[in-house]
Amino acid sequence: MRVLVLGGDGFCGWPTSLYLSDRGHDVTILDNLSRRNIDNELEVQSLTPIRPIGERLRTWREVSGREMRFVNLNLATEFDRLVRVIEELQPEAIVHFAEQRAAPYSMRSVNSKRYTVDNNVRATHNLLVAMVEAGGTPALAHLGTMGVYGYGWTGSAPIPEGYLTVKIETPDGEVAREILHPANPGSVYHMTKTLDQLMFAFYAKNDGLRITDLHQGIVWGTQTDQTVPDERLINRFDYDGDYGTVLNRFLMQAAIGHPLTVHGSGGQTRAFIHIRDTVRCIEIAITNPPQMGSQPMVLNQVTESHRLRDLAKMVSEMTGAEIANLPNPRREADENDLVVRNDQFLALGLNPTTLSQGLMDEVTQVAMRYKDRVDPSKIIARSVWRKGMETSEDLITEIPGTQK
């Protein structure tokens, strides 16, 4: 398939682009490198030494013999160029990773809140309008988030895939209706994904766009089969308090001798997926799109759920790392249960990569290899959900065993 990957230089986008290219798809990456620019703003860098996009693409050609194209384009502002790209490329599938994706960053400041909404909403809406304008019937697969559902809203009921059947009292008796699961976002970032859902519903209904919304869990891991062969293909690894994802942070903290940073009691239960499954899910999604005229297809892109304190305990037992219970910078329930349906991906052939010591070791080894690159002052999460909320001091000021 001809596939256009929006945000193809990012943490999920890059390994997905490589995977799709490796599987024989004709991949064009579109990205404005905003994630690298935010690293500059936050004065932090990927734990792994990611290479410029040009070097990444040249290396991939050397290693695989396959060509990927790259377009540097800002989706939120460069609408006319976007239409031309779609018209010229005539993609059969578009994968949309091109949104600011960190909840803490989205709550960090006035500017980051505004940037998250302005960028994400306009990027998604411009894309939808451009798809209508360019014609054709490409399948769109968008990265949503489990966070659109909120946590524990339906009591003991498992979280369904996007749609929920409810009963409503009417003067003519009770009627059943299928509704989009009520939105209960926990941050400005998550909120933008709930806005995306409503835009998808409208453009599917009005214009017949074929859209799949992938409500992904928290991604962990860093390497895939395609990023391993050459260090210049290495994937991004975020360890900082804004962009680092929780399990990767625990594993990296264990590797460098930092206590594991649990916020509050650690009673929060979250859904997870390994990056190797993310890339597989994307291919499954774009090869099984909804029919034209259907409502958006929603798939929960998760493989397992864990309580955060259980994950911390597991990593601690594996590595001997201490656990630190820190003030929670987020406004969220301290404890929740979580059961998530993921039947559709299982039915479409996903063979889940679940938590295993081997895969956790792999992450720890990556962290060990690059620990000289860690800035210990970036580890504590300090973006608070409301002004004045308490945060922790730095727990260490230098990395044991490095010379900085």
Add this chain to the structure above:
Amino acid sequence: MRVLVLGGDGFCGWPTSLYLSDRGHDVTILDNLSRRNIDNELEVQSLTPIRPIGERLRTWREVSGREMRFVNLNLATEFDRLVRVIEELQPEAIVHFAEQRAAPYSMRSVNSKRYTVDNNVRATHNLLVAMVEAGGTPALAHLGTMGVYGYGWTGSAPIPEGYLTVKIETPDGEVAREILHPANPGSVYHMTKTLDQLMFAFYAKNDGLRITDLHQGIVWGTQTDQTVPDERLINRFDYDGDYGTVLNRFLMQAAIGHPLTVHGSGGQTRAFIHIRDTVRCIEIAITNPPQMGSQPMVLNQVTESHRLRDLAKMVSEMTGAEIANLPNPRREADENDLVVRNDQFLALGLNPTTLSQGLMDEVTQVAMRYKDRVDPSKIIARSVWRKGMETSEDLITEIPGTQK
């Protein structure tokens, strides 16, 4: 109360500002005059000769002895100035009319779709962030639309005020939950109001903002007690296919000898409110705000529902005007029933101004007085919901009894 009226130069904003000022509130209007600029773009003007905002304010001072301030500011782009305005003014209430408000315009072109989303979403989000940043606890009243609910979704059940109680099956038995009524917008414009709702829910929950969302029906009428005393205070009257509202269009068409333009069978039932009630509802809303920490309060700002063909028939019988059934440029159900709850406004003291021959005559007389200003080529609605949909030719090329 110190009240900041965003969009206070528009069709609802101007008479609301006058009414609030007349009632003794201290009113500041904030507007970027975008509605006047869109008139320039569409090459049409208000049927009534509205005056520049400066002249409007000077006249109001002469007529009433009351002072209103004006700030020319683009909410979507001038965030820092917005924060300063709120900090300096310390409003007790903010009324938010400042969104692109025409469904047909929002579907007219690639640019108007993008403008509607970019402007409305950013305006609302900037406002919410600015309110958090500026501190204080002003009550925010926002103009939503009945169109967020869609039409006929709950079968015979009346449309509730914002929230709906539903029952959900869980492994532990059926549970009842109150949810935001599922969104089913019929245009990009209506879609933006469904996005607003989710932003309001988040900022009420996370930051304790006090928000009332007013789901207004279709406004008709043009004059209020405050716009009548001096022609220089006259309110806007839109008759064109994009901005004109249906009943005002029928009345104006009757006045100038144009057939009444019914789209499709006219079986669509819609909710209505007279402009005199709009202005009263706003004062009721800002003087009865929700508590801090509450979810947004939602009020249906409507007084009655009518099927469009019944309205056309009523106007035809009153005036002798012909009825023309034209192709519908919208994608919408050709027939729907509609019952809307508006208990909250009634309980808070609203005494509804319903359809009456006297009030319809008033509109017709306004239209008669200014019929020389009508461009007959602007009457037919031609903004189609999808490319290629059929629209009508002009039904008349000159206005009987005028010399143009």
